[in-house]
Amino acid sequence: MTWDEFYKGRLLSEGYRNYVTKRYAPFIGEIMTNMKAGDRVIEIGCGLATITSILAENAGRLLIDEGGESRECFAGFRCFDISPVMVKLARQNLYEGYPVDVGDARLPTNRLPDIIHSHGMLEHMSDEDIRAVIEASRKDGARVAIHYVPGEKYVTPSFGDERLMSLKAWEQICAPTEAYTFNDGYDYVLKWRF
Numbered sequence: 001m002t003w004d005e006f007y008k009g010r011l012l013s014e015g016y017r018n019y020v021t022k023r024y025a026p027f028i029g030e031i032m033t034n035m036k037a038g039d040r041v042i043e044i045g046c047g048l049a050t051i052t053s054i055l056a057e058n059a060g061r062l063l064i065d066e067g068g069e070s071r072e073c074f075a076g077f078r079c080f081d082i083s084p085v086m087v088k089l090a091r092q093n094l095y096e097g098y099p100v101d102v103g104d105a106r107l108p109t110n111r112l113p114d115i116i117h118s119h120g121m122l123e124h125m126s127d128e129d130i131r132a133v134i135e136a137s138r139k140d141g142a143r144v145a146i147h148y149v150p151g152e153k154y155v156t157p158s159f160g161d162e163r164l165m166s167l168k169a170w171e172q173i174c175a176p177t178e179a180y181t182f183n184d185g186y187d188y189v190l191k192w193r194f
Contacts, residue, residue, distance in 0.1 A: 039114040045121030046079035049090035
């Protein structure tokens, strides 16, 4: 089975979107907590771009206070995936048509992001490539990078070559500024401040 075959059944699925919203609420909340009005938010290894879709719906408009007056200021979202097929599926899955491009997560996006995030991408990479992704975010000028990875409590990978490691192993590989578990220790948030 290929990645696009794995994801096709989830395309434009409200059931899958609702599951992701609930299951990964701490990860999504971490991104939203770090967003500021006018931020450029980039999802790398976006797959269907479900996380971007949820963020755009829930945090696309942020209220800012300017001298006692509140006004809405839209955040900007962009997605990248290394697979042209996944880029095509992500474009179909994003209701608002946010830009989706082919890009290697190990390289800077050159889009001057404020926040870079990924969901379920790093665990498919070598230690060296994981460190390259974090370094690319720093070189891009991101203020923060926030990544979700599955933890070692999962017995088997859900698809592909996932490495299911302890939080301590992740900390040793890529030294996040902050790291924590959620969903009873099954899932991890890794975060870097630059």
